[in-house]
Amino acid sequence: MSMKCPTCKRPVLQKVTLEESLLANRCDKCEGNWIDSEQYWSWLDAHSETLPEKEPEVSFEINDSQKAKLCPQCNRILIKYKVGRGTNFHLDHCSSCNGVWFDKNEWETLKARNLHDEIHCIFTQSWQRQVRQEEIEENLDLIYTQKFGSEDYQELQKIKAWLNDRPQKLALLAYLNDENPYKLSPPANL
Ligand SMILES: [Zn+2]
Ligand SMILES: [Zn+2]
Known part of the structure; x- marks a missing residue:
């Protein structure tokens, strides 16, 4: 059985390759991505040092959904964390399994700023x-x-x-x- 999309609430998440050696679970309907903690860390470990933050050359339209969402893995409520750094959206983080939900284009927006390799920092007190x-x-x-x-x-x-x-x-x-x-x-x- 596939996982439920936290936004559409239907079991529609499919495995996709988000980046080289990074698998995500994507919803075909809303195009959001779920990245589980293990996937993220093994990708990060393979991905040498942190890239310096940069000014984005492209911008993406984001539809940051404000509704409460449930973790597709453990069904707990995901906690919203504002990203900051000139962006205007939240990420949804599961404090139990550490997975992260990205609404459509949120991953791409973070990648355009080289913040996609610092996702784990966004949920820390100092970042917030x-x-x-x-x-x-x-x-x-x-x-x-x-x-x-x-x-x-x-x-x-x-x-x-x-x-x-x-x-x-x-x-x-x-x-x-x-x-x-x-x-x-x-x-x-x-
Ligand atoms: Zn969806
Ligand atoms: Zn979870």
């Missing part, structure tokens, strides 16, 4: 901490853009980067901050 940090930065970026307007905000970021490089940063700031720095008593920081 970084994902949350990225989210905080993205939110603040949005807030600043709305507050300053995107043109001024870009200019401001340039000025900030330039200021941060100056050894006299505080004096420069004091000068900027003072409405009239040409008085007899200069501002305190100058």
Whole structure:
């Protein structure tokens, strides 16, 4: 009997070769892939060192399904982990058998960034901490853009980067901050 697709919930998963020496179970209907832990690790072991992360040259349309899913191997609820690093989808991981469900094009998206050999890291605390940090930065970026307007905000970021490089940063700031720095008593920081 073949395994049930976590998304379509029908027994439609078929063995496919996802990469050289990496077998997956694919759903013909939704085109998602299930990779079991043993398959992943033996492929990773054969696959020398971790490839450096890169900017993707192609992008894929992803339909990250938000519904709760069950592990096709042990029937437990899969846990969602945000991937981060400029992507906007979750992977579904079974904490019991360590298998991973990839909705259509999620594997391809990770591969285009060379993150497909770091899948196991995505489920760690340190990776997830970084994902949350990225989210905080993205939110603040949005807030600043709305507050300053995107043109001024870009200019401001340039000025900030330039200021941060100056050894006299505080004096420069004091000068900027003072409405009239040409008085007899200069501002305190100058
Ligand atoms: Zn399916
Ligand atoms: Zn499982």
